[in-house]
Amino acid sequence: MEQNSLTVLNGVHFTARYSRLGVQCFPMMYVAVHQELWISTTVLGVLLSSQGWKYFCSSLYYVSSTRKTWQKSRNDCLSRGADLMIIDSREEQDFLRRLSKEMWIGLTDGAQEGTWRWVDGTLLNTSYWIPGQPDNNDKGKEENCAEIHICGSWNDKSCGLQNHWICEKKVAP
């Protein structure tokens, strides 16, 4: 049993314990509410989805219903104990694509043009750009923030534009 701390519901702190069942994306998870009441993954799923969170492959995701700039979107994620989504597997990219929504992700080349980094500071390795992107060109202005386009691949966009966003909180290592 591994343990991980999880604060996802407003004001309610969870401690999650889970063990892997062998199938990579379906860790068994039980959750203690205030260390006392234990609930199953199914109940947790209902609770989480009522708060706008989705569970996939050891992470929780929050899809916004409003639009904000990239930085304000990131601030919203941080206030939820999460951060903008980092795509680190083909499975996660496929999950993101299936949401079919234009959203900010946690990828920027704001610090150095052309050097794309995730919000945890790691360099972009595997990417899923739309052919011809990133083009760093919004009618002559720079584009330093990445979004998932409705087509399912990525585009660089001007960070000050309003967009939906997706937060990720890892609940398993």
Ligand SMILES: [Ca+2]
């Ligand atoms: Ca991730």
Ligand SMILES: [Ca+2]
């Ligand atoms: Ca750029």
Ligand SMILES: [Ca+2]
């Ligand atoms: Ca672009």
